Amino acid sequence: MPAISESSAGAADVAVENDYDSFAEGYAAETETNLINGYYARPAVVDLAGDVTGRKMLDAGCGSGPIFEALRDRGAIVTGFDASAKMVELARHRLGADAALLVADIGSPLPFSDGAFDDVIASLVLHYLEDWTAPLAELRRVLKPGGRLIMSVNHPLVFKLLHRDADYFATVKHSDEYTFNGQKAVLTYWHRPLHAMTDAFAMAGFRTTVISEPPPAPGARELFPDALAKSSSGAFLSFLFFVLEAV
Numbered sequence: 001m002p003a004i005s006e007s008s009a010g011a012a013d014v015a016v017e018n019d020y021d022s023f024a025e026g027y028a029a030e031t032e033t034n035l036i037n038g039y040y041a042r043p044a045v046v047d048l049a050g051d052v053t054g055r056k057m058l059d060a061g062c063g064s065g066p067i068f069e070a071l072r073d074r075g076a077i078v079t080g081f082d083a084s085a086k087m088v089e090l091a092r093h094r095l096g097a098d099a100a101l102l103v104a105d106i107g108s109p110l111p112f113s114d115g116a117f118d119d120v121i122a123s124l125v126l127h128y129l130e131d132w133t134a135p136l137a138e139l140r141r142v143l144k145p146g147g148r149l150i151m152s153v154n155h156p157l158v159f160k161l162l163h164r165d166a167d168y169f170a171t172v173k174h175s176d177e178y179t180f181n182g183q184k185a186v187l188t189y190w191h192r193p194l195h196a197m198t199d200a201f202a203m204a205g206f207r208t209t210v211i212s213e214p215p216p217a218p219g220a221r222e223l224f225p226d227a228l229a230k231s232s233s234g235a236f237l238s239f240l241f242f243v244l245e246a247v
C-alpha cells in the first residue's frame with residue numbers, strides 16, 4: 001500500500017481497521033501500474049527474490065496477486081494467502097482456478113507444515129501489526145533452514161517526516177486516509193524504529209542479510225516526471241525492504 005496519503009490523520013481508532021474487503025477493487029485497480037506500487041514496491045521485492053526457478057514460495061498477504069503472478073512467471077511454485085476474502089477472490093480471477101490461494105490471517109497460526117517453503121514474501125504487511133512476535137515466529141516456522149523472508153514495510157523515516165513532533169523511537173499507531181480509484185479508505189499502521197524491526201527479526205530466528213532503499217523500476221521517471229522531478233537519482237523515501245535468512 002502507499003506510504004504517501006491524501007491526509008495524515010494521526011493516531012486514531014476506526015470501526016473496522018484495514019477493511020480491504022470494502023475497497024479491494026479500487027485498491028487493485030489504483031495500484032496496478034501506479035508509481036508507489038506498480039513501479040516501486042512490487043518490482044523491488046521481485047528483484048530481491050532473484051532467480052526463483054523451482055523454489056517453493058509463500059506470498060503472505062498476496063492481495064489481488066500481482067507478486068504471485070510475477071514470481072510464478074519466473075518459475076516459482078507459489079502459494080498465496082490474504083486476510084481479505086475479496087482480495088483472494090480478485091487474485092483467483094487473475095491467477096486462475098488452479099492457483100494455490102486461501103484466506104488466512106498472518107496474525108494466526110498458518111495451515112502449512114514446518115519448513116514447507118524456500119522463501120516467504122511479505123510485501124507491505126507487517127506494518128499493520130503492533131506486535132510482530134507471533135507473525136515472525138510463524139513465518140520462520142514455515143521456512144526451511146536457510147530460507148528467506150523477503151519483506152517490505154513503511155519506511156520509518158517517513159512517519160517522522162510527516163509527524164515531526166512524534167517520538168521516532170516509540171511504537172506508534174497512526175491512520176491515514178486514501179482514495180483508491182474513487183473508493184475512500186482508511187489504513188491504520190504501526191510505526192516502529194529501525195532497531196525495533198531488526199531486533200524483532202533476530203528474536204524470531206532471522207539474520208538480516210539485506211536492507212534496501214532502491215530506486216523505482218526503469219521507466220518510472222518517464223511515466224511520472226512530476227513525482228520524481230526533485231530526485232536526481234530517481235530514488236525517494238517510501239518503503240524499506242529486507243531480505244532475512246532463517247537460521
